[in-house]
Amino acid sequence: MNAIVFQDGRVRFERGYPVPVPGKEEVLVRVSLAGICATDLEIVKGYMGFEGVLGHEFVGEVQAPEGSNLIGRRVVGEINIGCGDCDFCLSGLMRHCPGRSVLGISGSNGAFAEYLTLPVSNLHVIPDSIADEEAVFVEPLAAAFEIAEQVDIEASNSILVLGDGRLGLLAAQVLATCSDDLLVIGRHRRNLAILKARGIQTAVDPGSVTAGALAAGKKFDIVIDCTGTAAGLEAAMSLVNPRGKIVLKTTVAAHRRLDFNRLVIDEITLIGSRCGPFPPAIEALAEKKIDVKPMIDAVYPLEEGEQALRQAGKKGALKILLKI
Amino acid sequence: MNAIVFQDGRVRFERGYPVPVPGKEEVLVRVSLAGICATDLEIVKGYMGFEGVLGHEFVGEVQAPEGSNLIGRRVVGEINIGCGDCDFCLSGLMRHCPGRSVLGISGSNGAFAEYLTLPVSNLHVIPDSIADEEAVFVEPLAAAFEIAEQVDIEASNSILVLGDGRLGLLAAQVLATCSDDLLVIGRHRRNLAILKARGIQTAVDPGSVTAGALAAGKKFDIVIDCTGTAAGLEAAMSLVNPRGKIVLKTTVAAHRRLDFNRLVIDEITLIGSRCGPFPPAIEALAEKKIDVKPMIDAVYPLEEGEQALRQAGKKGALKILLKI
Numbered sequence: 163m164n165a166i167v168f169q170d171g172r173v174r175f176e177r178g179y180p181v182p183v184p185g186k187e188e189v190l191v192r193v194s195l196a197g198i199c200a201t202d203l204e205i206v207k208g209y210m211g212f213e214g215v216l217g218h219e220f221v222g223e224v225q226a227p228e229g230s231n232l233i234g235r236r237v238v239g240e241i242n243i244g245c246g247d248c249d250f251c252l253s254g255l256m257r258h259c260p261g262r263s264v265l266g267i268s269g270s271n272g273a274f275a276e277y278l279t280l281p282v283s284n285l286h287v288i289p290d291s292i293a294d295e296e297a298v299f300v301e302p303l304a305a306a307f308e309i310a311e312q313v314d315i316e317a318s319n320s321i322l323v324l325g326d327g328r329l330g331l332l333a334a335q336v337l338a339t340c341s342d343d344l345l346v347i348g349r350h351r352r353n354l355a356i357l358k359a360r361g362i363q364t365a366v367d368p369g370s371v372t373a374g375a376l377a378a379g380k381k382f383d384i385v386i387d388c389t390g391t392a393a394g395l396e397a398a399m400s401l402v403n404p405r406g407k408i409v410l411k412t413t414v415a416a417h418r419r420l421d422f423n424r425l426v427i428d429e430i431t432l433i434g435s436r437c438g439p440f441p442p443a444i445e446a447l448a449e450k451k452i453d454v455k456p457m458i459d460a461v462y463p464l465e466e467g468e469q470a471l472r473q474a475g476k477k478g479a480l481k482i483l484l485k486i
Numbered sequence: 487m488n489a490i491v492f493q494d495g496r497v498r499f500e501r502g503y504p505v506p507v508p509g510k511e512e513v514l515v516r517v518s519l520a521g522i523c524a525t526d527l528e529i530v531k532g533y534m535g536f537e538g539v540l541g542h543e544f545v546g547e548v549q550a551p552e553g554s555n556l557i558g559r560r561v562v563g564e565i566n567i568g569c570g571d572c573d574f575c576l577s578g579l580m581r582h583c584p585g586r587s588v589l590g591i592s593g594s595n596g597a598f599a600e601y602l603t604l605p606v607s608n609l610h611v612i613p614d615s616i617a618d619e620e621a622v623f624v625e626p627l628a629a630a631f632e633i634a635e636q637v638d639i640e641a642s643n644s645i646l647v648l649g650d651g652r653l654g655l656l657a658a659q660v661l662a663t664c665s666d667d668l669l670v671i672g673r674h675r676r677n678l679a680i681l682k683a684r685g686i687q688t689a690v691d692p693g694s695v696t697a698g699a700l701a702a703g704k705k706f707d708i709v710i711d712c713t714g715t716a717a718g719l720e721a722a723m724s725l726v727n728p729r730g731k732i733v734l735k736t737t738v739a740a741h742r743r744l745d746f747n748r749l750v751i752d753e754i755t756l757i758g759s760r761c762g763p764f765p766p767a768i769e770a771l772a773e774k775k776i777d778v779k780p781m782i783d784a785v786y787p788l789e790e791g792e793q794a795l796r797q798a799g800k801k802g803a804l805k806i807l808l809k810i
Contacts, residue, residue: 250728255729258728258729258752258753260728312753312755395746404574404582404584405579405582410746410749410750411750412750413746413747413750413751414746414747418743418744418746419742419743420742420744420746422719422734422737422738422742422744422758423737423738424758425734425756425758426734426735426736426737426758426759426760427737427758427760428582428758429582429636429757429758429759429760430758431636431755431756431757431758432749432755432756432757433753433755433756434746434748434749434750434751434752434753434754434755435750435753436750436751436753
């Protein structure tokens with residue numbers, strides 16, 4: 163099959179890569195559309211030490227094994243493949259299984275290929291009302307919904323989203339469904355315009371995120387760091403209310419320091435946040451509460467995967483898809 | 487009046503220090519017993535840039551103004567003096583008022599003196615069943631109860647307390663009331679013995695806190711850092727379960743780094759925790775659920791305050807009181 167493979171520090175398009183064989187309680191999925199995420203770009207820089215087929219955001223159709231009642235169904239899939247036996251797996255939190263592999267990220271070939279395999283329990287069937295171009299956003303949208311899962315948000319809470327990249331735009335749309343007091347600060351007028359069009363308040367960062375938010379003249383009960391930069395957390399600390407909460411969404415290679423005394427004195431809570439629940443993401447897309455289509459910058463054929471990755475790595479780039 | 491004053495980088499016992507005059511809605515308290523806390527020791531090293539009468543843990547008797555219905559009552563007092571007008575003060579969280587002063591810590595003379603003043607609303611009357619030597623622990627015990635206030639603890643949660651100093655011993659006793667699965671790791675057999683006598687599981691740290699906990703062979707749902715050292719947080723990170731919570735109790739002058747990627751990937755929550763609610767602390771002492779008396783190392787007269795501070799600063803020292 164055709165696949166985009168990362169090996170020996172190089173990304174390349176390969177023909178004749180072996181089609182994976184589904185194991186017990188797994189299915190074979192013919193991928194139709196895949197999305198490029200910041201994590202893919204980090205992996206190409208060496209993050210996680212991964213080698214193999216890249217990619218973890220996808221929509222596709224189940225094709226095997228024979229007799230599966232999912233044959234022919236359009237599906238998306240959770241990317242963490244748990245052992246099935248530990249306390250985390252048994253409680254439905256296989257995304258925290260200590261023995262997990264992760265699709266296209268750790269120990270498991272990914273979605274930038276004609277075929278992938280996943281356990282049946284990882285799959286979610288996509289209703290007809292959701293187009294492929296929307297369904298491919300379910301995985302990152304679930305990560306945005308994880309914020310609402312982890313933080314008890316009240317309508318009166320003031321919320322600040324730092325960053326207007328892919329995750330920032332999804333987080334902002336999710337949070338707009340649960341707060342009337344939301345501000346998004348970013349650096350890309352084009353990206354912020356997508357939120358503005360949906361009635362979400364935005365501000366352009368005049369050089370540094372901190373300066374931008376301070377110019378807005380207030381502090382916030384909840385600050386979401388989607389900047390993807392080492393400076394984001396420090397900015398969040400300076401903009402959160404005493405007793406406020408910071409949700410940290412981005413992993414960066416650089417080490418970061420923090421004023422932990424401030425954290426103690428102001429009793430701030432810092433919450434690490436990663437993958438999230440698929441059902442609310444699918445529901446929100448089906449009910450058209452979240453609009454992801456304006457976030458698609460381009461669709462490349464799989465053969466041009468290398469070029470697509472370069473495009474996705476440009477500053478302010480939104481979603482680049484691979485048609486397979 | 488007699489007072490222990492910190493000024494120009496020096497601690498000294500002063501006679502003839504002016505007796506404070508209670509303002510509107512304030513009372514004058516004759517201090518009978520005061521406790522030395524780690525924060526006092528930090529202030530003497532320059533923390534907070536404070537100058538004036540030291541001390542914030544006390545029990546005393548209300549003596550003025552005439553006509554107050556508190557005259558002659560034995561009281562303890564919350565140490566944060568809010569503006570009374572902001573959202574924090576109006577919601578009862580004056581300890582987070584941005585314009586607050588703090589008794590013996592910031593902008594307000596403290597309790598190592600014959601007299602202090604506090605707003606009436608800061609005071610809590612102490613029932614006769616609580617001795618002075620117990621009542622003087624209400625303020626630090628409230629800080630330990632703050633943990634249970636901030637973290638929703640279930641009986642099935644495994645809890646690790648790192649540190650067997652003054653705060654560690656109080657935190658452990660509070661947490662023992664809400665979990666059956668509690669371990670305390672410390673460096674001082676004498677201190678751990680106080681907990682052991684109450685049926686709390688303890689382990690002696692064989693050189694480093696991390697090694698000690700790892701030797702115990704498990705990870706924990708909730709880790710409380712009461713080490714008072716920069717290394718405590720790192721140890722807590724290595725010992726907390728994915729999706730677990732770390733409560734950070736100690737402020738240290740040194741800057742600290744943290745593996746924030748780990749925080750995101752494992753979705754760990756880091757909670758800064760400072761002062762707490764007085765009522766549950768008073769109730770626990772009245773009901774003899776917490777035993778603070780074995781934690782008293784020595785009682786010094788106020789005149790020997792300097793020596794008492796030196797004693798409190800020794801490794802593994804427990805509570806040093808000042809009889810006034």
